[in-house]
Amino acid sequence: MTAGSPQHQRADGGAEIVFGLSGGRTALRHLYQSSPMRVLFPDAEPGTAIMGALVNTAGGLAGGDVVRVQARVEEGATATLCTPAAEKLYRSLGPETRVGTALHVGPGAVLEWLPQETILFDRARLRRRLEVDLAPGARLLATEMLVFGRAARGERFREGFLHDSWRLRMDGRLRWADALRIEAPEEALEDRFGFAGAGGFATLLYAGADAASHLPVMRDLAGPLGAATIPREGVVLMRWLGPAMPVRAALASAIPALRAALFGLPPVLPRLWTT
Template identity: 90%
Template sequence: MTAEAPRHQRADGGVEIVFGVARGRTVLRHLYQSSPMRVLFPDAEPGTPITGALVNTAGGLAGGDMVRVQARVEEGATATLCTPAAEKLYRSLGPETRIGTALHVGPGAVLEWLPQETILFDRARLRRRLDVELSPGARLLATEMLVFGRAARGERFREGFLHDAWRLRVNGRLRWADALRIEVPDEALEDRFGFAGAGGFATLLYAGADAAERLPVLRDLAGPLGAATVPREGVALIRWLGPAMPVRAALAAAIPALRAALFGLPPALPRLWTT
């Protein structure tokens, strides 16, 4: 007799969160959470929006795990969603890890989507999608960063799979779409016309009616590892590519400057990025 292959327990959970306005300030209207995901609400620093901290209580995600995040910011509200630490994608035994995020920003509302980096362990397999719906007058500042392997241990992402897709709609119409697919071994990670052996890759996107006017500021913030552009009307972005720590440092320097320039917030990172 042959023993059956072991069946591993997989995570399948997520969060639903809604922010609205009551008595002139942004408040939490709805929260649903399912393990391994939780949302915590640390006290906001003076002059900063209400902040939801997305916490993975498992400490990381493995092959076969599924996570869904749905967030809505109602008309006139302002909110920040971030994470207290990097998300770790462990080596997979075959199945993909799936992460789906859907953000809806109501008329005149502002959302900051500022998670910390995602670390792809060697042999991780990740399929991730971010869908954003903006209403007229809504604004969004969103960031994502990928680290190809555990840099502190000298590990490289040499085998595995990644499919990372963004979809941005304004008033129901597709405004910007982007996707990154890597299946390694893949020459693109090492090719000088691809990722050139980079350890980190980060994207910062601003969506708003004044996006084109903000391009000079974004170019100043891009630095030697980055470049800024306006790919479509109402969308401006910076992308950085290089060693993981300098890329993170460049992203961490750009966020405070843009929070101040775009939204009149204090020029600081969310506290969870530094504690």
């Protein structure tokens, strides 16, 4: 008799969060969480919105893990969601890691989606989807960053798989869609007409009726590694490509300035980005 292949334990969980107004202030209305996700509520900086910290208690995600996050900000409320550290995607033995995020922002509400970077270990396999629905008058500031390998170890993301997609709906209609698919990382990341050897790639998106008026500021904030454009009415998009640490520094510099310009918040990073 021969033993069969070992069956590894996989995570399958997530979180549901709802914020709404209570007595003129944003408060938590609903929370559901299941392992490996937990949501903590650290004190926010003075003058900033209520903050939810999405914590992966497993310390990283492996092949076959499934994580789902749903967040809703009700009419007139303002909230921030971020992570306390970079998310690590470990080497997979074959299965994909699946991450799905759905964000719903009510009329006149504001949501900041500001997770820290996702690090793709060599041979990681990730399929991730972000879906956003904005009601009339809603506004969103969202970021995501990918790091291709563990730079401190001299590791590159040479084998594996990545499919990362965004879908943004405004007033119930699809306004912007984007997808990044990499099936042969070493070739795609080294191609001079692709990623040209970059170690990091970051996206920042602002969606709101006043988006076009902020394009000049966002272009100034893009710096030498980035650029900003308006892909569709009501959407401004910034992207950076280059070495991982300078890309993260550029993103971390842009976020405080935009929080102040867009929402009148203090020009600081969420505390979890700096502790």
